[in-house]
Amino acid sequence: MGKTLKKNKVTAVRQACKCIHSGNCVLKHPTVFESKEKPWIKIEDSSTEKIIDTAKKCPSRAST
Template sequence: MDPNNLTKEYTNGEVTIVWQSGKCIHSGNCVRNNPDVFKPKEKPWITPESSTTEKIMDTIKKCPSGALTYYLNNEK
């Protein structure tokens, strides 16, 4: 496993956030748009249970690098 290219998943039960570290350009859009979920100084740094599914999806759509994606748990 390459520590510079990890893929991690985080879920709130409705939506699963997929983060790919190798694509992340650290624009900070996720933190600015949804600081209740994206907390880069904490571990785990993504806590999807702290927000609504709709707000999470809206935030992820603003990720310029494509490092953050999501899927609805009932669609997989």
């Protein structure tokens, strides 16, 4: 199991071992996925819909 983040009724799970580093998350949603920051995922800075949309576009399904 990866890192779990929660916002409203959404639970986002980041599974680093599955990530192929395509950059889709950072390119499509840079306010939430900031690769040079720690923590690099800032789920509170986005709408629930945008988080879901970004996770669905992850080619490796590392973000679900």
